[in-house]
Amino acid sequence: MRKFLAVLKREYIQRVRARMFIVSTILLPLVMSLFGIVPAVILSIDAGGPMRVAVVDQTGKIYTRLEQELVSDEQQPTDQSEPMRTGPDMPGRAFLLQQVAAVGPDAGEQRQQLEARLRNKEIDGYLILPPDFMRHGKAEFFNNNPGDVLTRRILQQALNRAVREQRLIEAKVDSETRQGLFQPVEMQSVKIGASGEERDSGGSFILVFGVGFIMYLAILMYGQIILGAVIEEKETRIAEILFSSVKPFTLMMGKLVGVSLVALTQLAIWATAFSAFALYGVNLLESRGLKASIPGIPFAHYVYFALFFLLGYFIYATIYALVGSMVTTTQEGGQLAMPIILILVVSFYLFLPVSRSPDSSFSFWVSMIPFSAPVAMLVRIVTQTPPFWQIALSLLIGFATVVSIMWIASRIYRVGMLMYGKRASIPEALRWARQA
């Protein structure tokens, strides 16, 4: 046991002290927050001041309403029936409208005038609403910068709303009904549990997805490191010295747990940074009057999340260790590890069928097979919690898998070392595991 701790301690301290670890730990949250903030900041840069648009309203009904739409609800969420991708946090340019009195039905002369003003940069664009605009809905917009899609779209949507209001007024719909018509719907998902209790499982479901995703990331990032850690003693030729003091299984376990603690340390630091960021975000949204809350999740679920996350991580990590025991260089290991990613991705997508019918026998088996169990079982827990014995059995099978893979890996590792740097083919590896 003390030797196991010695191996674990070395593995942990050497890695946590490494410059790479410190840099990547600090850099990732920084980069992520940069990706979150920078685009918003850039989009909000208002390089040219408000856009000056001259409006020739030949219908005589729209201008005031359009001005209202553009000025009053500048920051309001846009039309629900026509979701705008840019969202409220990415405003286009502000507008400065000026009405130009319509001169007769033929606006040819007026156009030339406006064009001259456009060339002289007195205005940035002009909008012509023809007399039959209310019926055909065809307006013309001239500007000197056709590339500014965002601004044009905001203008178009404001115009759209203005016209719709006007049409409703003309159809003699009173203002209360008008507001009622555009009230967006809300859909609340309510779970009916076995005992009839009601609770919202949406938050848990998102978390399952999150846990699965973090597991996937952790395996992608740390699988290779575990592979490297197992190969390290072969490449530096320390293995034989170690084996005169410590059993291969102890060595492998110490390495696996040591590297995993490094992974958990890093994830914990990131999680802290992320929660701080999220809390800040929630506060920010609340201060702007938007409702955002952290979903309420039963305590038992947090325990299951932690257990199955660890299980999932360790199951895949041990496969990397197994690959490491068979090869002599990291490059070889990288190639052999490719199929692992494939299994990982496939078992991750199994959460879709499981979430549709969590009580089916398909879901049962999927949540018992070690490679797919972590995500599948979590999905079942948050949808229709299976009996406790199933959860316990799934954990037990997973744990047994981890230990047996490590045991096999340590046997292959030892025989491989005795064979002097020969890479094992799969059948050879099997034979080594038996004969060691």
Added chain:
Amino acid sequence: MTRGITVQLNRVSKSFGDFTAVKDLSLTVRAGRVFGLLGPNGAGKTTTIRMIVNITAPDSGKIELFGGQINAALQDRIGYLPEERGLYRRMKVVDQLRFFAELKNVHGKNVEAKIDEWLARVKLSEWKYKRSMELSKGMQQKIQFLTAVLHDPDLLILDEPFSGLDPINVELLKEIVLDLKRAGKTIIFSTHQMEVAEKICDDICLLNRSQKVFAGSLREIKSSFGRNSVAVRCEGGDGVLDDPALVSKLVRHADEAQALLAEGADAQVLLRRLIDSGAKIGRFEMVEPSLNDIFITKVTENA
């Protein structure tokens, strides 16, 4: 501990697939002596050692260590420097040594003092906080040597410990090995460099093609071969030394020659013939055969 015997192998065999690495090997390593495990490359030395340190188990036969069955706990009383050896490249020398000590169940504060003491002894004190990748190859080798002795083992097993070291460091390590022997430690020394083995081994066992060729105390083995070699330093008289009736084998060194007398030839006759031929004789001495000669003779005989 059974007094007198540290390691006992009784009819031990080990094979890997079709390849027999060690066949029916019996040997006894006496306590407090330097035991040389000699033999050409591939003779089975390393496999024998690995069985003694419990890295691999024999297919058949019995190995006793300190008078009992080998087990993991006894591993802590062995210091092993394998031929395949290395260090963690990015780890500081002191951390590295402490780690290897911990793997032998040596913990606590006095480890640091021990490390300082040993580093001073191999003249690497100022490298204590350097990463091993910054050390020269010879320095790394001395650190590797320390990993084997730091935990004060009763049995020290060294597999080609001096290969690649300069003569000064060979001398340094040799002194340490002899000091350990004086302190009552048992040392198994595996090499194919006969000159080194000759200088420090008390007992030897010669392996060839997985089997024991002979074993015993170096002294006895040498005297059993008799004094039929003559070290000669002379000017002229070449024709005499080349006479197959007198000399069966002649090895010329820079200014000396070693002549193995032909069967039935008399050293006195050789000396007279040399004087008669007018050679100026600087040295004429009956010598024991070198271990190297015995080794070559035995191995070729065996083949």
